Amino acid sequence: xxxxxxxxxxxxxxxxxxxxxxxxxxxxxxxxxxxxxxxxxxxxxxxxxxxxxxxxxxxxxxxxxxxxxxxxxxxxxxxxxxxxxxxxxxxxxxxxxxxxxxxxxxxxxxxxxxxxxxxxxxxxxxxxxxxxxxxxxxxxxxxxxxxxxxxxxxxxxxxxxxxxxxxxxxxxxxxxxxxxxxxxxxxxxxxxxxxxxxxxxxxxxxxxxxxxxxxxxxxxxxxxxxxxxxxxxxxxxxxxxxxxxxxxxxxxxxxxxxxxxxxx
Amino acid sequence: xxxxxxxxxxxxxxxxxxxxxxxxxxxxxxxxxxxxxxxxxxxxxxxxxxxxxxxxxxxxxxxxxxxxxxxxxxxxxxxxxxxxxxxxxxxxxxxxxxxxxxxxxxxxxxxxxxxxxxxxxxxxxxxxxxxxxxxxxxxxxxxxxxxxxxxxxxxxxxxxxxxxxxxxxxxxxxxxxxxxxxxxxxxxxxxxxxxxxxxxxxxxxxxxxxxxxxxxxxxxxxxxxxxxxxxxxxxxxxxxxxxxxxxxxxxxxxxxxxxxxxxxxxxxxxxxxxxxxxxxxxxxxxxxxxxxxxxxxxxxxxxxxxx
Numbered sequence: 001x002x003x004x005x006x007x008x009x010x011x012x013x014x015x016x017x018x019x020x021x022x023x024x025x026x027x028x029x030x031x032x033x034x035x036x037x038x039x040x041x042x043x044x045x046x047x048x049x050x051x052x053x054x055x056x057x058x059x060x061x062x063x064x065x066x067x068x069x070x071x072x073x074x075x076x077x078x079x080x081x082x083x084x085x086x087x088x089x090x091x092x093x094x095x096x097x098x099x100x101x102x103x104x105x106x107x108x109x110x111x112x113x114x115x116x117x118x119x120x121x122x123x124x125x126x127x128x129x130x131x132x133x134x135x136x137x138x139x140x141x142x143x144x145x146x147x148x149x150x151x152x153x154x155x156x157x158x159x160x161x162x163x164x165x166x167x168x169x170x171x172x173x174x175x176x177x178x179x180x181x182x183x184x185x186x187x188x189x190x191x192x193x194x195x196x197x198x199x200x201x202x203x204x205x206x207x208x209x210x211x212x213x214x215x216x217x218x219x220x221x222x223x224x225x226x227x228x229x230x231x232x233x234x235x236x237x238x239x240x241x242x243x244x245x246x247x248x249x250x251x252x253x254x255x256x257x258x259x260x261x262x263x264x
Numbered sequence: 265x266x267x268x269x270x271x272x273x274x275x276x277x278x279x280x281x282x283x284x285x286x287x288x289x290x291x292x293x294x295x296x297x298x299x300x301x302x303x304x305x306x307x308x309x310x311x312x313x314x315x316x317x318x319x320x321x322x323x324x325x326x327x328x329x330x331x332x333x334x335x336x337x338x339x340x341x342x343x344x345x346x347x348x349x350x351x352x353x354x355x356x357x358x359x360x361x362x363x364x365x366x367x368x369x370x371x372x373x374x375x376x377x378x379x380x381x382x383x384x385x386x387x388x389x390x391x392x393x394x395x396x397x398x399x400x401x402x403x404x405x406x407x408x409x410x411x412x413x414x415x416x417x418x419x420x421x422x423x424x425x426x427x428x429x430x431x432x433x434x435x436x437x438x439x440x441x442x443x444x445x446x447x448x449x450x451x452x453x454x455x456x457x458x459x460x461x462x463x464x465x466x467x468x469x470x471x472x473x474x475x476x477x478x479x480x481x482x483x484x485x486x487x488x489x490x491x492x493x494x495x496x497x498x499x500x501x502x503x504x505x506x507x508x509x510x511x512x513x514x515x516x517x518x519x520x521x522x523x524x525x526x527x528x529x530x531x532x533x534x535x536x537x538x539x540x541x542x543x544x545x546x547x548x549x550x551x552x553x554x555x556x557x558x559x560x561x562x563x564x565x566x567x568x569x570x571x
Contacts, residue, residue, distance in 0.1 A: 044268060045268065048266075048268050048275060049266055049275050085565055085566070086372065086565070086566050087563060087564070087565055088372050088563065088564050088565075088566070089562050089563055090559055090562040090563075090564070091562070095556055096376075096380075096555050096556060097555065097556070097557075097558070097559055097562070098373070098376055099372045099373060099375075099376065099564070102372060156563075159563035160563075160565065162561075162563070163561070163563055163564070163565050164565070166561070193274070193275050194273065194274055196273075224268075224270060227270075228268055228270040229270075231270040231271070231507065231508070232270045232271065235270070235271055235499070235503050235505070236503055239499050239500040239503055240496070240499070240500050242499050242505070242507075243495055243496035243497075243498075243499030243500055243505065244496065245507070246323050246495055246499060246505050246507050246510060247323070247326060247492045247495050247496060249507060249510070249511060249514075250323055250324065250326035250327040250330065250492075250495075250510065250514060251326060251327070251330045251488075251492075253327045253511070253514040253515065253518060254326065254327040254328065254329070254330030254331035254334070254514070254518065255330065255331065255334065256518075257327070257331050257514075257517075257518025257519070257521070257522075258331040258334055258335070258518075260518075
């Protein structure tokens with residue numbers, strides 16, 4: 001009975017929510033943001049060496065005055081799938097550099113490309129980004145072992161960001177978002193040559209005079225193209241057969257090599 | 265021309281890999297070694313992750329040793345029985361090696377261990393070979409007849425129990441050192457991605473007193489199976505064998521080997537050994553520099569949860 005009553009309550013609540021905007025009719029419609037991807041999947045082929053991904057989007061109900069003064073700012077992020085990562089530090093032991101200390105982080109986005117209309121620090125203040133967890137510097141990296149000392153965690157978090165940036169997986173493209181008209185914009189985010197496969201999330205954040213207004217997101221699947229994907233699949237799903245194939249291929253090559261180049 | 269390696273997950277240049285395979289093939293044809301000890305470090309210098317370099321190196325070794333063993337089989341310079349016993353030891357050693365490999369990878373010490381093993385082994389073998397060949401060169405220059413090792417002499421190894429007769433090698437010896445040697449080579453094969461010929465050949469000649477003419481064929485025969493086993497186990501437990509990478513290396517390798525073999529015929533034995541020793545030492549020094557020099561960045565990332 002209690003379950004049924006709760007169910008009825010939810011229905012009436014959702015009906016009320018659905019009706020409320022129509023009945024309220026507040027004067028200026030709120031600004032919104034939408035983005036669209038031309039494709040929902042990108043294939044990495046044999047010749048892939050990085051690419052630029054263009055994302056189009058538009059502002060809904062922009063205020064012409066604010067727009068003319070250039071006080072709308074857009075930040076577009078392409079975030080890779082989250083994965084656990086180990087950060088290791090080499091230290092010198094008896095003259096040899098050895099991985100000694102390590103720190104594991106859970107759910108670190110494998111890649112994180114940002115495109116902005118202006119430098120991030122000019123758009124809003126740092127606390128805003130912290131709240132939104134926006135920008136590589138503000139991503140929260142959750143350590144697997146939270147009992148470690150805060151200074152250690154901080155050091156390894158900084159190293160993690162630095163390494164990701166150095167390998168091109170975390171990037172920032174200032175000026176990568178351009179307004180084509182009052183409402184239409186185009187964002188260019190960089191895909192690194194070593195971009196990981198998986199479900200990536202494109203998110204767009206709208207700021208008005210330094211205040212966060214709205215967010216919109218879309219999903220993008222990055223996968224290896226036919227041949228590379230099949231090899232990767234087979235290597236993981238049928239690993240024994242794959243091994244047999246690798247061995248046979250080597251023997252065949254050795255045998256053919258002997259026939260082709262026979263000297264004795 | 266770039267190509268995307270599906271397992272290593274990076275883009276590399278096809279011609280660099282073909283050239284690398286051909287250069288190593290040339291040297292392996294010239295010196296009669298598998299070339300695994302050169303391929304794996306070269307791949308690591310070329311930014312291929314060490315785990316993939318090792319597994320793929322083992323795969324590449326099969327091709328060169330298979331084609332070499334075929335020639336020896338035709339000439340009848342291959343002792344199947346001795347090879348079989350070495351192989352039995354090799355399977356045990358290789359299995360142990362794979363477990364150590366996976367364990368070290370989890371601990372984050374795999375790269376260090378691979379480098380240390382390379383520096384120690386290549387340094388020792390290269391150093392010994394250099395001393396031996398320089399002495400031989402000096403002896404021939406001074407006109408003295410080279411001192412031949414007496415192969416009939418017995419050492420402590422020949423007093424061990426469980427003796428077995430190997431007809432093709434004209435040998436009657438305990439199986440313990442044969443199994444042990446096989447196991448050691450198998451272990452190295454799975455951790456270093458080498459065939460182990462550069463250790464096997466001297467060990468068979470100097471420790472077991474196997475006649476030189478059957479040594480290379482027998483060593484190649486056992487290396488085919490040890491590295492095939494290593495490749496299979498790496499493929500199933502670690503998924504680190506990249507067939508595209510291996511094929512490019514093999515294709516360059518089999519072509520290079522033929523020209524290397526021709527070039528090798530024009531050089532004298534001790535000259536060849538001195539050159540090989542210098543090459544082995546050069547690789548060891550290059551790896552040692554990486555161990556001792558301050559790294560440009562002490563931090564490294566790796567995916568967690570790898571077994």
